[in-house]
Amino acid sequence: RLAVLDAGHAEDVGQPGLEALAAACPHLASLTLTACTRIDDACCYEVFVHMDALQVLVLNRCFLLTTAAVTHLNACLGEQLRVLQTAGCPHVSLRGVQPRTGGEQLLSWSIPSGS
Numbered sequence: 001r002l003a004v005l006d007a008g009h010a011e012d013v014g015q016p017g018l019e020a021l022a023a024a025c026p027h028l029a030s031l032t033l034t035a036c037t038r039i040d041d042a043c044c045y046e047v048f049v050h051m052d053a054l055q056v057l058v059l060n061r062c063f064l065l066t067t068a069a070v071t072h073l074n075a076c077l078g079e080q081l082r083v084l085q086t087a088g089c090p091h092v093s094l095r096g097v098q099p100r101t102g103g104e105q106l107l108s109w110s111i112p113s114g115s
Contacts, residue, residue, distance in 0.1 A: 001025075001027045002025045002027070002028060003027055003028060003029045003030065003053075004028075004029065004030040005021070005025070005028060005030070005031050005032070006032040007031070007032065007033055007036065008032050008033060008034035008035060008036065008058070009034065009035045009036070010033075010036055011035075011036065011037050011038065012038065013033060013036045013038060013039065014036075014038035014039070014040075014043070015038075015040070015042050015043050015046065015047060018039075018043055018047040018048075019046075019047055022047055022050055022051050026051075026052065026053065027053050028051060028053060028054060029053050029054060029055045029056065030054075030055060030056035030057075031051070031054060031056070031057055031058070032056075032058040033057075033058065033059055033062060034058055034059070034060040034061055034062075035060070035061040035062070036062055037062070037063060037064070038064075039059060039062040039064060039065065040062075040064035040065065040069075041064070041065060041066055041068065041069035043069075044065065044069035044070065044072055044073040045069060045072060048073055048077070049072070049073060049076040049077065051077075052080070053080070054077060054080065054081060055080055055081060055082045055083070056081075056082060056083040057073075057081060057083070057084050057085070058083070058085040059084070059085060059086050059089065060085050060086065060087045060088050060089070061087070061088035061089065062086070062089055063088075063089065063090060063091075064091075065086060065089045065091060065092055066091040066092065067091065067092050067093050070084070070086055070089075070092050
């Protein structure tokens with residue numbers, strides 16, 4: 001049972017590959033996708049939210065992500081997501097991210113500097 005995967009800098013990783021990964025690895029707890037330039041909002045809306053065991057998600061330097069998608073991801077994954085990193089994502093800002101409904105907070109959340 002694969003629990004941790006670092007696919008950082010794999011520029012060809014996009015939504016189809018992540019859908020296959022989610023189906024094949026339902027127990028994945030930690031996923032690093034740093035500098036995967038094809039990761040976009042659709043991945044947040046359609047893939048990551050179905051990864052029920054995900055606790056750590058590193059999306060640093062995924063340039064296509066926006067605040068709206070990260071907010072959706074944060075809300076959908078609930079208490080299970082403990083670490084969400086989006087440093088170097090120029091379209092993600094803390095100012096626009098909505099708090100979780102139950103008042104829970106992430107243990108760690110890095111965002112772009114200056115946001």
